[in-house]
Amino acid sequence: MNFDFSDDQHAIKRTAKELLADRFMMERVRELAEAGQYDEATWRELCELGWPGIFIGEEHGGQGLGTVELIILMEELGYALAPLPFLSNAAAGLVLDAAGSDEQKERWLPGIASGEARGTVGLTGDDGEARLVPDADSAEVILLLGHEGARIVERDQAEVEPVDTMDATRRFCRVRGGEAGEALEGDRIPGISRAAAALAAELTGIAQRAMEMAVEYARERKQFGRPIGSYQAVSHRCAQMLLETEGARSASYYAAWCGDAEPETLPLAACMAKAYASDAGWRVCTSSLQVHGGIGFTWEHDLHFFLKRAKVDGILYGSAREHRDAVAGLSAPRETAATAAA
Numbered sequence: 067m068n069f070d071f072s073d074d075q076h077a078i079k080r081t082a083k084e085l086l087a088d089r090f091m092m093e094r095v096r097e098l099a100e101a102g103q104y105d106e107a108t109w110r111e112l113c114e115l116g117w118p119g120i121f122i123g124e125e126h127g128g129q130g131l132g133t134v135e136l137i138i139l140m141e142e143l144g145y146a147l148a149p150l151p152f153l154s155n156a157a158a159g160l161v162l163d164a165a166g167s168d169e170q171k172e173r174w175l176p177g178i179a180s181g182e183a184r185g186t187v188g189l190t191g192d193d194g195e196a197r198l199v200p201d202a203d204s205a206e207v208i209l210l211l212g213h214e215g216a217r218i219v220e221r222d223q224a225e226v227e228p229v230d231t232m233d234a235t236r237r238f239c240r241v242r243g244g245e246a247g248e249a250l251e252g253d254r255i256p257g258i259s260r261a262a263a264a265l266a267a268e269l270t271g272i273a274q275r276a277m278e279m280a281v282e283y284a285r286e287r288k289q290f291g292r293p294i295g296s297y298q299a300v301s302h303r304c305a306q307m308l309l310e311t312e313g314a315r316s317a318s319y320y321a322a323w324c325g326d327a328e329p330e331t332l333p334l335a336a337c338m339a340k341a342y343a344s345d346a347g348w349r350v351c352t353s354s355l356q357v358h359g360g361i362g363f364t365w366e367h368d369l370h371f372f373l374k375r376a377k378v379d380g381i382l383y384g385s386a387r388e389h390r391d392a393v394a395g396l397s398a399p400r401e402t403a404a405t406a407a408a
Contacts, residue, residue, distance in 0.1 A: 071138070079138045086146035092368045098149040099234040099371060109150050109181065118155055119179025122163060126175035133260055133325030136160075137267040137318055144271025147371055149235045151184055153268065154200035157261035157383070158185025161209050161216075164257030165250045170218060174207050185209065187261060188241050189383065195242045198382060202226050202239035209250070210241065211258060219247035233378040235371060256329060259336035262383050263321035266339035269347035269379050270314040276372045277307040280354035287359075294357075303353050310346040317342045334396045341389035347376035 071079065089108045098105055112118065121136045122128025129135075136156060143152055159178040162171055162185070177183025183206040188196030190212035202208055203226055208219045224243030231238050281304055284295030294300050317339035324335040351373040355362040362369050380386060 071134075075135060075138060078135055079142065082139055082142040083145070086142055086148055090146040090148050092147075092371075095147050095149060095235065095371060096368065102234065102237070104149050104151060104237075108148075109152075112150070112152070113181035116179075118152065118181040118184075119159070121156075122159055122175055122179040126171060127179040128159075128175070132322075133263065134319075134322045136260075136264055137322035140264045140267035141271040141274075141315070141318070144268035144375075145275045147235055147272070147275070147375060151186075151201040151204065151237075153236075153264065154186035154202075154205065155181065155184045156264055157187040157200075157258075158205070158207065158209055160260040160264070161187055161211070161250070161257030162218075164255075164260070165216065166218075167251045170248070170250070174218070177206060183207070187211065187258065187383075189258075194245070195240065197240050198229070198231075198378075199226075199239050199241045200382070201237055202241050203228055203237065208241055208243075210243070210247075216250040217245075217247045218250060219243045223247055231378050232374040235375055236378070238378075255333055256325075258383065259321075259333045260325050262340040262389070263318055263325060263332075263336045265379055265383055266314065266318040266321065266336075266343035269343040269376060270311065270318050272372050272376050272379070273307070273311040273314055273343075273347050273350040276351045276354040276369065276376075277304070277311050279369060279372075280304055280307060280357040283358050300357055303357060307350045307353050310350055314339070314343040314346040334393060337384075337389040337392045337396065340384060341386045341393065344380035344386035344389070348373075348380055351376045 089105065116129045117139055119128030120131050120139060121133055124130040155178055159175060162174055174185060178185050184201065184204065185207040186199055186201050186205040187209045188199035188202065190196045190210050194212065196210055199208065205221055208221060208224055210217050210219055224241050227240045229238050229240050284300050284304060285293050287294045295304065321332065321335040321339040324332040355369055355373060358367065358369060361367055
């Protein structure tokens with residue numbers, strides 16, 4: 067059995083890596099983060115390439131590929147720390163594609179696929195408020211998912227309040243308005259499971275970049291006439307970073323495969339991927355910081371942007387603890403509150 071990507075998938079990955087590396091050198095990422103802005107020119111370029119609709123059916127204006135292709139893009143977007151509204155828009159498309167009615171898909175998916183009428187997804191608490199919704203201030207449609215059901219809300223039907231987080235490379239809002247709009251008719255779990263898998267892939271890309279930064283520094287920085295990477299305390303830490311990054315990659319790739327080939331296994335696989343990648347993304351970034359020593363703690367060094375994105379990604383669409391609880395419930399099987407965030 068061949069577990070590798072196909073030639074077309076390798077081409078997507080290679081193209082994404084090269085394009086994003088060119089558009090998002092860290093000087094540009096820092097400039098956008100400090101200004102609190104996205105790169106609208108690059109977003110339009112990605113829309114022309116069809117990236118927002120890579121997993122959406124051709125009948126709705128997408129490329130008609132799959133979850134694996136989306137995960138490939140998400141990993142490279144995480145590696146580049148791209149300041150773009152890609153994740154939020156993809157999450158909306160995934161949930162609508164899985165749970166929307168034919169009329170809802172026809173109305174909203176073409177705009178999501180083209181990137182011209184973006185969407186986003188928020189998970190609501192018992193009070194009906196979604197406290198961490200990416201890009202809700204610029205989305206045309208907001209999908210609010212909670213224990214009592216799911217609704218599609220247009221932005222002007224909801225109360226949207228920008229909130230500050232430690233991640234300056236992405237914008238977030240607090241949203242209320244679940245009583246407005248119209249209900250999603252299908253089972254939303256597969257859609258949000260795919261979104262959780264996509265977020266796990268982004269965390270994998272972040273971990274990969276933080277690990278590479280640590281290894282490069284360990285080769286260059288010398289103490290007592292030797293590269294610090296030659297000391298076991300540093301080399302063992304780097305080896306642990308590799309282990310956790312590869313574990314997150316395997317889990318997110320498996321969840322993506324389940325999304326396309328074995329959807330009945332997807333909720334469990336996505337929960338495992340998001341739980342593992344949430345922990346791994348944070349631990350790898352903190353380990354990279356330790357390898358960098360004092361320079362890693364400074365604002366002038368780029369590492370803190372990756373660490374902060376990993377921290378916020380870790381709680382978005384369910385924390386590692388919530389997803390582990392969901393894994394226990396799905397394995398039993400019994401539904402828990404966290405399953406809705408899986």
